[in-house]
Amino acid sequence: MIKKIKNIFIEGAIPPLFIAxxxxxxxxxxxxxxxxxxxxxxxxxxxxxxTVKAIEYSAYEAMALEKMQEIREELFSKYELSCMHVHHSIGVVNAGEICLFVFTSSKHRNIAMEACNEIVEHVKAELQIWGKEIFNDQSHQWKINS
Structure with a gap:
């Protein structure tokens, strides 16, 4: 059986109402x-x-989605999760706006918290997503994750 790969990308900032x-x-x-x-x-x-006024995200979407599917499968086998949701912005996201939303659910808090943290680390380290910092003077540079 072929599993459908979930699209994690959202154009622009992730709206608070989407999260709610x-x-x-x-x-x-x-x-x-x-x-x-x-x-x-x-x-x-x-x-x-x-001063950074925004970050413009781009991705090698097909590769990033395939990698995210591998991460999903790995973490569902490692943790007893009920649900896992990951959403990442593509395009311009202004300072103060949300660009990454990770949401895990489980019967117990430690499992939900550990899995959520691990997903964030995988996303930051392994997905083919890049951010270009846009400054107030309209200049820009590629962001280096710390």
């Missing part, structure tokens, strides 16, 4: 005892005296 709706949809799932949520937000960093 995702949480609300889980109220009917009575076997869940814990959720863990990570929200990545664009910082207004100052780099070499210039």
């Amino acid at each position: 709706d995702s949480i609300a949809k889980h109220a009917t799932k009575k076997n869940i005892g814990a959720h863990s949520i990570f929200l990545g937000q664009i910082r207004e960093d100052v780099v070499d005296g210039k």
